[in-house]
Amino acid sequence: MMNAVQSQLVTLSGVHASRLGNEREIYVYLPEGYDSEPSMRYPVLYMHVGQHVFEPSKPSGESWAMHRVAERLIAEGLIRPLIIVAVEHKYEEGTSEYFHELCAYPIRCLGESYEHFLIEELKPLVDRTLRTLPEPENTALMGSSAAGIATYNIGLRNPDTFGMLGILSPFFVQVNPDTLAETLQYRFYPVNAGQKIWLDIGGAEGFFMPEHVRTVAEGMLQRGMTQEDELYYFMDGQAAHSERDWNRRAHMPLVHFFGTKGAPTGVELQGPDVVGIEGPQLFLNAVVSLSNGLSYSDLQGEYRIEDSGILEVEPNGRLRPKKVGATRVYYRCGSLEASREIAVTDRLSGTVEVEIEIRVPESTPDDAAVYATFEVPKRGKGLYAGTMHLPRGLIFDFLITRGYDKEEVDRDYGQIPYRRLVADEDKKVVYTVENWIDLRTEAAQERNDRQ
Known part of the structure; x- marks a missing residue:
């Protein structure tokens, strides 16, 4: 061996x-x-x-x-x-x-x-x-x-x-x-x-x-x-x-x-640009890059705010809005510093409304269920559509499927296309499915190929 x-x-x-x-x-x-x-x-x-x-x-x-x-x-x-x-x-x-x-x-x-x-x-x-x-x-x-x-x-x-x-x-x-x-x-x-x-x-x-x-x-x-x-x-x-x-x-x-262990070589301050006095709890993500190729999010960070009367930031990045306005937030790791401008509003809704529409090929069975992480209702021949309320800021890449571990969309009979949905505001999104592929058959073929 x-x-x-x-x-x-x-x-x-x-x-x-x-x-x-x-x-x-x-x-x-x-x-x-x-x-x-x-x-x-x-x-x-x-x-x-x-x-x-x-x-x-x-x-x-x-x-x-x-x-x-x-x-x-x-x-x-x-x-x-x-x-x-x-x-x-x-x-x-x-x-x-x-x-x-x-x-x-x-x-x-x-x-x-x-x-x-x-x-x-x-x-x-x-x-x-x-x-x-x-x-x-x-x-x-x-x-x-x-x-x-x-x-x-x-x-x-x-x-x-x-x-x-x-x-x-x-x-x-x-x-x-x-x-x-x-x-x-x-x-x-x-x-x-x-x-x-x-x-x-x-x-x-x-x-x-x-x-x-x-x-x-x-x-x-x-x-x-x-x-x-x-x-x-x-x-x-x-x-x-x-x-x-x-x-x-x-x-x-x-x-x-x-x-x-590596030494810090760079910092980046990620997170929202807007936070509400009333609304979802939001966080900054202070990312530290090290000389050994590792990056991490600092949960014990050192922050400075230009106007602490508008906003406060806890060491783990939690934002504490206090009054309407805008201020710049600074994060420091050793001699490295990053900053971000953040606006505070009275209210920011916790969810957004997303209307989704999926058009499927003629080969789709009439009784097929279609999922985009969640099931999307059928609205007519070749059309699935629905409205959902998602947490504000939610981002996900997903596959359009016809059931878990069963059938998934395949645009070119060889590469599965991921879609990305960003729930940043009320919106409508439209997707077109070109082909379906049977994952059970593919998985069986994969096992046979290994044997």
Whole structure:
């Protein structure tokens, strides 16, 4: 299995999960030099949804491409060489194995059984088979979305196994798109001294809203974690809930876990231009860029306001409007400074009205349901339309689909088009679907291609 000097991707086949009652493939990245330096041992990063960790999924063509990410960081001297273990996800279980006791959906919560598999069965196998550094300070766990909350639960419950946690775009809250009611899918854990955590969210993830991820990060700091040394939180303002965006920032948790600290090289102050005395609670996002390629959102920032009678800003970026007017806000990190002009109005509505219209091809069955994250009512032959009230400032990239994990729009029979909706004001948006593609057929073909 191991004869080359170059980096390798190998597979451990048919690894049994006793409590889940199934077997799965385990995809492994071995760094360059693994064979030529037989005395060297390596830290290990475990990742969920292993099918997409190294290779692109069909039909989206998206992948984390973690072997490429690791190779670049190692070559640039930003991290030490590591092993990456990617655990195949069993699609027939949906997301059941990623949830513990809190879940807003009517599914089996198999999180503890999956946790048992990772800790009691897979990790011992990996440590026996490969030259690992098995201690928690050399063992990381990482995932996104539902796999992000799996990382959160499993990692915080087992700090004696996983000393580093990469929690990207975690599925912390389920939001009812009709009522905007929120159901929490997480709980707070005691913090574990010395455990390193990367926690992030995109600003264009729609109902995967930054406020809940920020709340968890703030709670970790309040309970004793240290920003930068142990915890980095990052709100990536333009990022969507997609593998292409997770790939784009996947290098940062690796640098936090396996690299050295960087020095600030730049700052940017992101956030709203207008805030209401009456209206939704809004935040600034002070982004610090470091010399090692990592960026983070400062939750313990230093702010100065030209006219503090108009507006105040808390260290976590929370805006406190006081009277109508406009003022400039300054953020400082060491010798670096950024600023932003912010206007205060009497009232800013918490929601906006968005009218959506979707035109579909003639091949669409008459009884088809069409979704744009939420279901859009049928209005006539080839036309779906409806009106929704969305939280002001909500941004999301989405696919127009005909059901979860079933059929999604494909403009060119090979590339799925994401749409971006910005709920910044009352508006009407119109989309045209050119083709449909059956994801079940594509997924089956993908499995056949791997066999």
